[in-house]
Amino acid sequence: MSPTLRKGLAGILSAGLVALVLWWFIPSEEQRIRKVLEQARASVSGGAKPADGLALLARVGQLTQCLTRDVEVQVDVFGGLSGNLNGVDEVRAAAAGLAQQFPALDVQLSEIQVGVLEPTSARVTLVATLETGGRNGRTAQEFELRFRKWEGRWYISRVSTVRALRSR
């Protein structure tokens, strides 16, 4: 094997290795979105013991870091909660109220599906299981989330409940 060919092969191998390392260590867009979801989930879930005011503020602050300023939340659960929240301030107030009402709230996300993934927007569906700690305090709800990418980071811009049955 000639030295030139050897050098060329070594170069190709090195480039392949670098690409593999980058692929391994640099998260994909879907992984970044899932990370934001996990941060939001953790901030909504309470701990085993009741949080003090400061911890509560920190948690709510962590949640708002995942949201766009003009975030929209549309909740419509048959026979249950329904209403809209517009803007990060309304969501912050609602999250603080929720945390005070259900200090032991545990939220688990499952069946996360990143459906439409475009350069600056994404649509995700998931099932959130909420456990409030009380008797019969477990409920599951499907949500659709819209994400928007801004300055290299993904933010939740819209959250809406999904109902299986609908009228026209």
Add this chain to the structure above:
Amino acid sequence: MSQPIDPPAPWWQVMAIGRNPRTTLVRLAITLVLVFIGFRVSIQPILVQGISMQPTYKDGQRRFLNQLAYRFAPPQRGDVIGIREAGKQVLLLKRVIGLPGERFRIVQGTVLINGEPLEEPYLLPPTNGVRNPARWNVPEVRLEEGEHYVIGDNRSMRQDDHYFGIVARDRIVGRLMNP
């Protein structure tokens, strides 16, 4: 020179694990795996909760869904189906009333399909002065391809308290096996 012959296994051992225990074990393992896969793929156990399917199904009853029922044939009117409400674990149990392409309407409790009244033998006859079905009214809708209209059997409920409507085909998990 003759070989020494092993004494025959006792009858209870043959009954319990066969003449060749290793083969029996392999057969048992294969059977268990096949049964497990079969159940996972085709059957889903469900626990009925709520009153929307009364009197046909009552709160607390256990039933099974055949998840392969609609693999090769579409849902039929009158089928009781499981609908994915929140993930794979939370299902709704409803009866198929309207099929794709049909015009659906309820007038004073009577279901009209393409303008014709639908006979619904699964509904309870009126008792103690309580009319069943109650006087529900739903304006006409035309069901598109892949859409079915589903309602629970308990039509004596108030219309606003009953969760019913149009469901997309891809949310239908299967048909109830033991109606």
